[in-house]
Amino acid sequence: MREVVIGLEIHVALNTRSKMFCRCLNDSDSDEPNKNICPICTGQPGALPVANKAAIEKTIKTGMALNCFIPEHSRFDRKNYFYPDLPKGYQISQQDHPLCSAGYIDLDGKRIRINRIHLEEDAGKLIHQEEGNYSLVDFNRSGTALMEIVTEPDIRSPLEARKFVEELREILRYLKVSNVDMEKGEMRIDANISISSALGKMDGGRVEIKNLNSFRSIEKALHFEVDRQSKILNQGEIISQQTRGWDDNKEETIFQRSKEGSADYRYFPDPDLSPIDLTDSLFINVDEIRSSIPELPKEKRERFGFEYGLSEKEIDFLVKEVVLGDYYEKTISELFNWFKEEKIKKSIEDEDKRKLSRLAANWLLTDLRALLKNDGDYQIPITPENFAELILMISEEKVSTSIAKTVLKEMFATGGDPSDIIEDKGLTTIEDDIEVEAIVDLVLSDNPKAIEDYKKGKEASIKFLIGQTMAKAGGRVDPKIAERIIKKKISY
Numbered sequence: 001m002r003e004v005v006i007g008l009e010i011h012v013a014l015n016t017r018s019k020m021f022c023r024c025l026n027d028s029d030s031d032e033p034n035k036n037i038c039p040i041c042t043g044q045p046g047a048l049p050v051a052n053k054a055a056i057e058k059t060i061k062t063g064m065a066l067n068c069f070i071p072e073h074s075r076f077d078r079k080n081y082f083y084p085d086l087p088k089g090y091q092i093s094q095q096d097h098p099l100c101s102a103g104y105i106d107l108d109g110k111r112i113r114i115n116r117i118h119l120e121e122d123a124g125k126l127i128h129q130e131e132g133n134y135s136l137v138d139f140n141r142s143g144t145a146l147m148e149i150v151t152e153p154d155i156r157s158p159l160e161a162r163k164f165v166e167e168l169r170e171i172l173r174y175l176k177v178s179n180v181d182m183e184k185g186e187m188r189i190d191a192n193i194s195i196s197s198a199l200g201k202m203d204g205g206r207v208e209i210k211n212l213n214s215f216r217s218i219e220k221a222l223h224f225e226v227d228r229q230s231k232i233l234n235q236g237e238i239i240s241q242q243t244r245g246w247d248d249n250k251e252e253t254i255f256q257r258s259k260e261g262s263a264d265y266r267y268f269p270d271p272d273l274s275p276i277d278l279t280d281s282l283f284i285n286v287d288e289i290r291s292s293i294p295e296l297p298k299e300k301r302e303r304f305g306f307e308y309g310l311s312e313k314e315i316d317f318l319v320k321e322v323v324l325g326d327y328y329e330k331t332i333s334e335l336f337n338w339f340k341e342e343k344i345k346k347s348i349e350d351e352d353k354r355k356l357s358r359l360a361a362n363w364l365l366t367d368l369r370a371l372l373k374n375d376g377d378y379q380i381p382i383t384p385e386n387f388a389e390l391i392l393m394i395s396e397e398k399v400s401t402s403i404a405k406t407v408l409k410e411m412f413a414t415g416g417d418p419s420d421i422i423e424d425k426g427l428t429t430i431e432d433d434i435e436v437e438a439i440v441d442l443v444l445s446d447n448p449k450a451i452e453d454y455k456k457g458k459e460a461s462i463k464f465l466i467g468q469t470m471a472k473a474g475g476r477v478d479p480k481i482a483e484r485i486i487k488k489k490i491s492y
Contacts, residue, residue, distance in 0.1 A: 002195045002233070004226055006155035009190040010168065012147045012178045013122065014058050020121040020145040021049030021092060021273075028125070028141035029184060041121075041143030043087030048272050051076070053284070055145035056099065056276065058177040059119045061289050062147060063100025065175055065296060066114055066168075070286060074099045074276040076119075080266045085124035085137050093148075094118035095267040099276075105167060106298070112164055113152040122146040147177070153192070158222035162215050165189060170297045173322060182213045189218055194239070195229050205241030209253055212246055221246040225253055300325070308332070308357035314365060323378040324364065327387075331360050334388035360391045367405060371412045381415045382408075390418040403476060436469075436477055440485050443468045451490055462486065 016026050022040035030036060039047040063070055077095040098118035104111050124142035128135045149168065155161045169187060172180050180187045189212040194205065207225060212218045229239050244253040278284050295303070297319050304315045318325040335356050368387070372378050390407060393399045399407065399422065410421045443465060444451060454461035462483065469482040 002230065004156055004158075005153045005194050005196055006157075006161050006222065007153035007192045008149075008151045008155065008161060008164065009192070010149040010151075010165065011122075011188045011190070012062075012149065012172060012180065013186040014055050014145040014147055015176075015178050016052055016054045016058070016145050018052060019143040020052050020055055020119070021143055024143065026144050028122075028144055030140050033127075033136070033138040033140065035140060037139045037142070041087075042139050043089070049092065049270075051273055051276070052145055055119060055147075056284060057289055058145075058175075059099045059117060059147050060278075060284070060286065061175055061293060062149070062172065062177055063103060063117045064290050065171055065293050066100070066103040066105060066117070066149075068100035068103030068114060068117060070100060070278065071097065072277070072279050073097065074278065076270045076273045076276075077267045078270050079120075081264070083123060084135070085126050085139070085142065087124065087139065087142060091120060091123065092270055092273070093120035093267075097275075105164065105171075107160070107164055107167055110154075110160075112154045112160075115150045115152050117147060117149050120146050120148060153194075158219045158226065161191060161222055162219040165218055166215055167297070170320060174294055174296055182215075185213060188213055191218065191222055193222060193225050193229070195226070195233060205239050207239065207241070207253075208243045210243055210245055210256065217246055217248060220251055221253055224251065228253065307353075308361070309354040310358065310361050314361050317365060318361070321378070323380075324369070327378075327380055327384060328361065328364055330384035331364070331388045331391070332357055334385045335360065335391060338388070338392055356391065356395055359395055360388070363387075363391060363394070363404075363408075367408055368412070371409065381413075382411045383415070386411060386415075386417055393418060397480070400470065400477065400479065402470060403474075436473075436481055436485055437489075439473050439477065440469055440482065440489055443472060444486070444489060454490060 013028075018024060019026050019036075019041055022038050024038050024041055025036045027036055040049055060070055074094065075097045076092050078090045079093045079095070080090040082089055095118075098116040100117035101115065103114035103117070105114070106112075122141050122144045124137050124139040126135045126137060151164070155164060165187075169180050169182075172178050172187075178186055182188075191209045191212060192206050193209065194207065207229065209221050209225060212221055225244075232239055240258070242258055243256045245256050246252075247254050276284070278286055281287075300319050301315050304310055304318060305312075310318070318328055336353065364387075368380075368382070372380065390399075390404060390411065394401070394404050403422070406425075407418050407421050410416060410425070411418060414421075447465060447468060450461045450464050454465070465486050466479050466482050469486065470477055470479060473482075
């Protein structure tokens with residue numbers, strides 16, 4: 001039985017203001033080609049680089065969050081190779097002394113080790129012309145700060161590779177070191193895959209799949225490569241070490257070139273950049289970086305389950321959608337403050353907290369989310385305090401569900417206070433039994449068959465009559481009061 005062995009190299013564009021070794025604006029998405037360039041990032045003779053301190057700090061912060069060892073000293077190296085969008089003929093990277101090493105991520109009970117995290121500069125961008133036999137080069141991306149996270153070959157399936165990248169992307173978003181927009185190429189994955197026997201013997205060379213930029217493409221490309229390599233090995237042939245690309249349209253990997261080894265790059269220390277001394281707190285304060293690490297997704301999942309009693313699906317969504325997760329916690333804080341400030345004359349027990357927490361999550365992830373644009377860029381015009389007030393009204397049955405939905409839509413449109421909206425729109429709940437009885441009398445006179453069906457034992461009929469009462473009252477009647485009065489009337 002053959003074993004799949006996968007290691008990942010994940011390139012992350014850091015969201016620094018300027019590029020890695022010069023002061024040019026870090027904006028590779030500029031509509032104007034070659035706008036954000038200078039002699040340094042275009043490799044002009046005599047131009048000297050200066051390392052971006054913010055990029056070094058963000059890389060160290062990432063390493064700490066991923067349980068890495070942070071050394072006392074680091075340095076930059078030159079990685080020599082020719083490519084049309086690499087203006088110097090070499091890339092400034094790190095080989096022997098990276099900023100971070102020996103880390104890990106625990107995923108579904110399994111530890112996936114991280115070999116290293118190093119910092120380098122990105123290359124430019126080739127723009128191939130549909131007509132003609134030439135390409136254009138845009139150097140806006142050249143020299144931008146790129147963090148590379150290299151795993152050990154601990155991954156054993158395409159699905160596991162996808163889950164690892166999903167978890168890593170969440171962590172990077174929480175750290176705010178990158179926007180990690182995969183569609184814009186801010187997170188690109190090179191996947192190394194080989195197939196061994198059950199005894200661990202390598203049956204062929206390692207194949208690298210370059211520049212995967214979506215979770216779907218990671219999983220599909222690796223599945224394709226498992227099938228391709230298995231067929232070759234089953235025919236008694238050998239897998240050659242090579243680099244392949246992924247064709248999203250054909251859903252297959254394409255041969256690009258024979259794989260280089262590290263010796264081909266002729267690494268040596270960059271003579272233009274000083275070694276990095278991480279013991280010098282005046283340059284890089286490692287303790288300050290460590291203290292700036294926020295609560296990470298794994299810890300947040302555990303806390304949301306323990307504190308709020310939410311379902312796995314609810315927790316997963318609130319953890320992934322950081323903006324909604326933060327909004328939810330602010331809402332919960334406001335809810336509990338209502339009790340602390342004695343706006344309600346009773347103490348709040350743990351079970352009360354959980355009920356309120358679940359109710360708030362339900363309304364946030366259904367009704368409020370339905371009003372938001374589903375593009376991840378959540379702009380919520382309702383303050384957490386006002387949303388909490390509405391949730392409290394619902395929990396105490398001061399408003400019916402239908403009225404609450406109407407009020408929520410008005411709050412979303414105007415940003416208004418729920419109490420003011422209820423008063424202005426005349427949506428106050430009818431609490432007087434005499435008024436409710438008058439509405440019920442009209443409903444019963446219009447629906448004699450439903451009364452007869454209920455007396456024959458059809459419980460669904462009572463729900464129908466309650467619904468009719470709610471509709472006639474514009475949702476302003478508590479359904480429990482309506483049910484009590486309907487049953488009382490019918491039993492006469």
